[in-house]
Amino acid sequence: MRAAVFNEPGPASNLHIVERDLPVAGAGEVRVRIVYSAVNPTDTGTRGGRGVPDGVAPPRVPNQDGTGIVDALGVGVGDLEPGDRVWVWDAGYGRENGTGQEYLVLPRRQVVRMNDDIPIEVGSALGVPALTAHRCLTVASDGPDRLEPGALEGRTVLVAGGAGAVGNAAIQLAKWAGATVLTTVSSKEKAELASAAGADRVIDYREEDVAARIREVSETGPQLIVEVDSGNLDLDLDVIAPGGNIAVYAVGDFVMPSVKALLKNVSLDFVLTFTTAPEEKEKAVEAVAEAVNAGAFGVGERHGLPLLRFPLERIADAHDAVENHAVGKVVIEVTAP
Numbered sequence: 001m002r003a004a005v006f007n008e009p010g011p012a013s014n015l016h017i018v019e020r021d022l023p024v025a026g027a028g029e030v031r032v033r034i035v036y037s038a039v040n041p042t043d044t045g046t047r048g049g050r051g052v053p054d055g056v057a058p059p060r061v062p063n064q065d066g067t068g069i070v071d072a073l074g075v076g077v078g079d080l081e082p083g084d085r086v087w088v089w090d091a092g093y094g095r096e097n098g099t100g101q102e103y104l105v106l107p108r109r110q111v112v113r114m115n116d117d118i119p120i121e122v123g124s125a126l127g128v129p130a131l132t133a134h135r136c137l138t139v140a141s142d143g144p145d146r147l148e149p150g151a152l153e154g155r156t157v158l159v160a161g162g163a164g165a166v167g168n169a170a171i172q173l174a175k176w177a178g179a180t181v182l183t184t185v186s187s188k189e190k191a192e193l194a195s196a197a198g199a200d201r202v203i204d205y206r207e208e209d210v211a212a213r214i215r216e217v218s219e220t221g222p223q224l225i226v227e228v229d230s231g232n233l234d235l236d237l238d239v240i241a242p243g244g245n246i247a248v249y250a251v252g253d254f255v256m257p258s259v260k261a262l263l264k265n266v267s268l269d270f271v272l273t274f275t276t277a278p279e280e281k282e283k284a285v286e287a288v289a290e291a292v293n294a295g296a297f298g299v300g301e302r303h304g305l306p307l308l309r310f311p312l313e314r315i316a317d318a319h320d321a322v323e324n325h326a327v328g329k330v331v332i333e334v335t336a337p
Contacts, residue, residue, distance in 0.1 A: 001019070001020055001021075001022055001101060001102040001103050002017055002018070002019060002020075002101065002102050002312060002334075003017070003018055003019075003020045003061050003097075003100065003101030003102065004016070004017055004018075004061060004062060004100040004101065004312060004315045004332075005017075005018050005059050005060065005061055006047050006058055006059065006060060006062065007058050007059045008058050009047065009048060009049025009050075009058065010047075010048065010049065011048070012044070012047065012315075012316040012317075012319035012320045012323070013316055014047070015047070015062065015100075015315050015316045015319065017312065017313060017315075020101070022103055023097075023103055023104070023105040024072075024105070025072045025073060025074035025077075025105050026074045026075075026105070027074050027075040027076050028074055028075070028076050028077060028107060028108055029074040029077070029105050029106065029107055029108065030070060030072075030073055030074065030077055030080060030086075030105070030106060030107075030108055030111045031070075031071045031072040031073075031074075031103055031104070031105045032066075032068045032069065032070060032071060032086060032088060032103065032104050032105075032106065032111060033068050033069045033070075033071045033102065033103055033335055034066045034067075034068040034099050034101065034102060034103065034104055034334040034335060035066075035067055035068040035069065035120055035333075035334060035335055035336070035337050036066060036067050036068070036120070036121055036123070036124040036331045036332065036333060036334065037063045037065070037066045037098070037099035037100045037101075037124075037312075037315075037331065037332040037334050038063060038064075038065040038066060038067075038099070038124040038125065038127065038128075038329065038330070038331050038332075039062075039063055039315075039318050039319055039321075039322045039330040039331070039332065040063075040064060040065065040127075040128045040129065040165065040322070041322060041323075042064060042128055042274075043062050043063045043064060043092070043098070043319070043322070044319050044322050044323050046060070046062065046092070047060075047062050047319060048323075052093075052272065052274055054093050054094045054274070055094065056094060056095060056096055059096070060092065060096050060097075060098065061092065061096065061097045061098045061099075061100050061101050062092060062098050062100045062315075062319070063091070063092060063098040063099040063100045063332070064089070064090055064091050064092050064093060064098060064099065064127055064128055065087070065088065065089065065091070065099060065124065065126065065127030065128055065129075066087070066088050066091060066099030066104070066123070066124065066127075066334075067085070067086065067087045067088070067114075067120055067121065067122070067123025067124050067126075068085075068086060068088075068104075068120075068123075068334075068335070069082075069083060069084070069085060069086070070082050070083060070084040070086055070111070071103060074108075077108050079108075080108075080111065080113060084113050085113070085114045085115075085116060085118065085120050085123070086111050086112055086113050086114060086123070087111075087112050087114060087122075087123030087124075087126045087127065087292075088104070088106055088110055088111055088112070088123075088127070089110055089112070089126065089127040089128070089131060089285065090110060090127070090128075090273075090274060091104060091106060091110065091127075093274050099334075100312070100315055100332060100334070101334070102312075102334055102335050109282075112126075112285060112288075112289050113289075114289075114292060114293065115292075115293045118292060118293065118295070119298075119299075120337050121299055121300075121307060121331070122292060122297065122298060122299050123292075124299065124307070124329060124331045125165065125168075125169065125297075125299045125305055125329050126169075126288055126292065126297075128165075128166075128273055129165035129166045129168070129169045130169040130173065130284075130288045130297070131273045131276075131281065131284045131285065131288060132166050132169070132249050132271060132273045133166050133167075133169035133170035133173050133226065134147060134169075134173060134283075134284040134287055134288055135247070135249075135271045135273060135276055135280060135284055136166075136170060136224075136226040136247035136249055136269075136271050137152065137157065137170060137173060137174055137177070137224060137226065137247075138280075138283070138284075139245065139247050139269045139271060140223075140224060140244075140245035140247075140267065140269075141245075141267065142243070143155075143224070143245070144177075145280075145283060146283040146284075146286070146287050147173055147176070147177040147287040147291070148177065148287065148290065149176060149177065149178060150177065150178045151177040151178065152174055152177040152178050152179035152224075153177075153178035153179075154178075155178075155179050155180070155223045155224060156179065156180045156181075156182065156218050156220070156221070156222040156223055156224075156241075157170070157174045157179045157180070157181050157182070157222055157223070157224045157225070157226065158181075158182045158183070158184075158214070158222035158224070158225045158226070158236075158239070158240075159171055159174070159181060159182070159183040159184075159194075159199070159225075159226045160183070160184050160225070160226065160227050160228045160229060160232055160236075161183075161184065161185070161228040161229070162183030162184065162185055162190070162193075162194030162197065162199055162202065162304075163185050163189075163190035163191075163193040163194050163304065163327060164228060165305065165329055166226070166228065166249060167183065167194070167197075167226070167228065168193070168194075168197045168303075168304050168305045169297075170226045171183060171194065171197040171198050171199050171304070172197055172198055172291070172296065172297050172298070172303070172304075173287075173288070173291060173297070174224075175198040175199075175296075176291050176294075176296040176297070179224075180200050180218075181198065181199045181200050181201075182199065182200065182201045182202075182203065182214060182217065182218065182222060183199040183201070183202055183203070184202075184203050184204075184205045184210055185202060185203070185204055185205070186204065186205060186206050187204065187206070188204070189327065190327065191204055193301070193304040193305070193306070193327070194304060195304070196301065196302055196303060196304035197303060197304030197305070198304075201213075201217050210235060210239075211235060211238050211239050214239045215239070218239075220241040220242075221239045221240050221241040221244070222239065222240055222241060222244060223240075223241045223243075223244045223245070224244065224245055224247070225240055225244065225245070225246045225247070226247055226249070227246055227247060227248045227249070227250075228248075228249065228250050229250060229252060230248050230250070230251075230252045230253070230254035231252060231254055233246065233248075233254055233255075233256065233257060233268075234257050234260075237257050237260035237261055237264065237266060238260070240264060240266055241264075242264045242265060242266075243264070243265050243266070244264070244266055244267075245266070245267045245268075245269065246266065246267070246268050246269070247269045247270075247271050248268070248269070248270050248271065249270075249271040249272070256268075299329060305328060305329050306327070306328035306329070307328060307329050307331055308321060308326055308328045308329065308330045308331070309331055309332075309333050310330070310331070310332055310333065311332070311333050312332055312333065312334050315332050318330050318331075318332055
């Protein structure tokens with residue numbers, strides 16, 4: 001089988017295609033034929049030697065997320081069948097083999113079935129973005145610990161960066177759970193994508209006064225903020241409702257406006273999906289799977305997340321696209337659907 005490998009940390013050009021033996025599914029494991037391998041900023045970070053430390057040194061096959069077809073089952077796996085459509089999560093975290101290869105073996109819990117009527121490419125947008133979004137939307141102490149229809153009814157959510165993969169997932173999941181969703185973007189093109197994802201109000205922060213606009217459309221301000229840039233905390237604290245929660249999922253240095261936070265009794269959480277507690281991850285996986293199978297989570301331009309496709313031979317170009325902030329979801333076409 002073909003696999004993309006990097007033998008040492010560095011630029012995307014370090015990735016090259018090799019031939020490997022077909023892996024064998026052991027007890028409690030599932031072998032998946034990967035159709036689409038997704039590329040996230042965490043994947044380019046790991047390849048570049050600046051990612052989340054997980055104790056695994058190269059050579060490595062990159063990419064955490066993907067979607068594909070069940071190919072073989074290990075002993076003890078009885079609730080999947082060869083031919084099932086599935087998505088996988090955290091494939092390359094703490095192990096040498098990610099989804100950038102034709103076949104991948106994973107523990108059963110990291111392989112999630114999709115209904116047959118769900119387009120297989122939907123699974124490429126799950127994993128890191130969707131599980132991160134779920135945790136951001138459920139980390140507040142006074143909120144639900146698992147999303148479902150109605151779980152965020154009556155709440156307003158502000159999603160910073162609504163055209164990104166996590167932002168798109170947060171919008172779709174929050175709307176599925178019944179929230180009113182506000183989001184910020186940096187261009188007309190991104191505004192159209194965030195609207196397609198389902199946001200109720202889209203604010204172009206380069207053209208509008210964000211705080212004034214939020215006050216116009218929300219009497220109390222958002223109870224939940226899903227934040228991509230910790231540099232926005234001053235603005236977040238201006239607009240957030242008293243007792244609200246800010247969940248930050250991206251790295252960056254910041255100065256904490258503590259007086260504002262104290263006066264509003266605001267809570268601040270940091271979210272990294274790889275290291276969430278097992279029970280939190282399980283609830284996130286279950287909720288995301290439910291939303292997907294209910295048809296409430298989509299990909300493609302009409303759902304606000306265009307797919308940018310690359311063949312496996314161009315995986316280096318795909319990694320470069322993510323590092324150059326391509327708008328949309330970058331995926332590798334590994335095998336035919």
